[in-house]
Amino acid sequence: MPAPKAKRPARSKLSRAEIAEMFARLKSLNPKPTTELEFSSPYELLVAVTLSAQATDVGVNKATRKLFPVANTPARIAALGVDGLKPYIATIGLFNTKAANVVAMAHQLIEHHGGEVPRDRASLEALPGVGRKTANVVLNTAFGEPTMAVDTHIFRVSNRTGLAPGKNVREVEDLLVRVIPAEYLHDAHHWLILHGRYVCKARVPDCPHCAIRDICRYRDKTPGEPVPATRAAG
Structure with missing residues (x-):
């Protein structure tokens, strides 16, 4: 009886260059992102x-x-x-x-x-x-570790853009940690969650104002002429 085939690891639909460009743009719009929860310790x-x-x-x-x-x-x-x-x-x-x-x-x-x-x-x-x-x-x-907390916003953005397709949050988390360049990994969680909250929204994504529209693989982009982003995309 042949051995079962090993499951192929999930892969990003974006190239390394596209991923690096994606986060370079998000960083340029919001150089020091952080959580919107208020805390002092x-x-x-x-x-x-x-x-x-x-x-x-x-x-x-x-x-x-x-x-x-x-x-x-x-x-x-x-x-x-x-x-x-x-x-x-x-x-x-x-x-x-x-x-x-x-x-x-x-x-x-x-x-x-x-x-x-x-x-x-x-x-x-x-x-x-x-x-x-x-x-x-x-x-x-709190501690500056390069971890990736995948919530509904990050799960949606990761699958929509093709950055890190996955069937569940752990698949998406593991793939994001693998494909995001080390220099962006610490802040990537905040960029993605804010991008999902304010631009790549669940019901009607604001594709015309999206800074990574040309990189994103989402097929059903909302219509409208791309315009320069006037606020942080994340």
Whole structure:
């Protein structure tokens, strides 16, 4: 019986030169991209990202502007408790579950990490409410690691443009890490998520204002004459 054929690794539909040009353009429009979540410490970022699941950054920021002045450390969150935390985040979807996770996370950080946010993936993913995507955001944005957190925006942009086609977020993540030039990898997460949020939108992408329209492989581009980008495409 013949051995099963090895699965061919996913490949980008773009050439190396096209990928480098894509990120050079995104960088020129937004040289220092960052998350739109508001935070002033790794712990605040961890909490904000945990709260942002199935919620908007705008909604999370409104809640944390009230929460963080009162409780922005594991000790203070633990002291609030679940019932004390809920009123601050009640406007965020799934707030009951998130409150339980954030408080349990605070206790675990105190008990196992001296109240500090760990800098390794395994420890982050062991925290309540923290999955691979949240860990990647924290590692990248708080600690400067070249990780790739694939959300719905990045998944869409990666498949639409042909940059990193994949059937699931892990396939897209692994391919992005392989094909994005090292010099752009640290900021690539932010460029792609912002590009998906403001230009390559889900229902009607703004192709005429897209800085990478000529590189993109999307067949159903929205009509209109290409115009110079007047805002950061990401």
